[in-house]
Amino acid sequence: MPARNTAGRQHGFTLIEGILAIVIMAMAMVMLVSFLFPQTEQSAVPHYQARAAAIGQAAMNEILARKFDEQSDPFNDSVIRCGEASYTCTPPALLGGDGSELISNLLNVGAADDVDDFTGCWGTSAQCAGSGLTRLGNLQDLVKVSVADESDYRNIWLEVQVGYELDAFDGAATTVTAQKRIRVLVKTTRYGDYLFTAFRSNY
Structure with a gap:
């Protein structure tokens, strides 16, 4: 029985998706540094x-x-x-x-x-x-x-x-x-x- 071609079914992150994920993570870190971390200090x-x-x-x-x-x-x-x-x-x-x-x-x-x-x-x-x-x-x-x-x-x-x-x-x-x-x-x-x-x- 001939093997099926599964190349078309394999998925991963494209370069654009990887860059987009990095940008989102960077934005999340900026928000944490700007808003959450100062609140921790204010708790004192x-x-x-x-x-x-x-x-x-x-x-x-x-x-x-x-x-x-x-x-x-x-x-x-x-x-x-x-x-x-x-x-x-x-x-x-x-x-x-x-x-x-x-x-x-x-x-x-x-x-x-x-x-x-x-x-x-x-x-x-x-x-x-x-x-x-x-x-x-x-x-x-x-x-x-x-x-x-x-x-x-x-x-x-x-x-x-x-x-x-x-x-x-x-x-x-x-x-x-x-x-x-x-x-x-x-x-x-x-x-x-x-x-x-x-x-x-x-x-």
């Missing part, structure tokens, strides 16, 4: 937002636990406010950590006794290099973080600024007033900066 934003909120609140609690000014309640058992009984409040230009509270230009948090002592950058030397504020220590020096959690905060640092505030709370004051504004800026590299603000009154 809620993680950093939650960490920033926790760090910002913890730092603010640590700062607000201190008194209004270095000259407030000078004997630790009185109710004297600075500005009363000849105890002059610290001038705006002199706000910041005092000599006895600094060790090698870093703040001894345990010795800090008023809110403006914390004015500065809290992070590694590399993180604070681009800051206009003086580095006062590592983030862990200000906010106690367990060893297990330290890796979660390695890309986070703080900038703390404390200054006198106008009576209407509508801007920074250039003279001594009855309140200070505390600004804690939590920086998270490319995942955004988060600002926390509080006021401490002279009471």
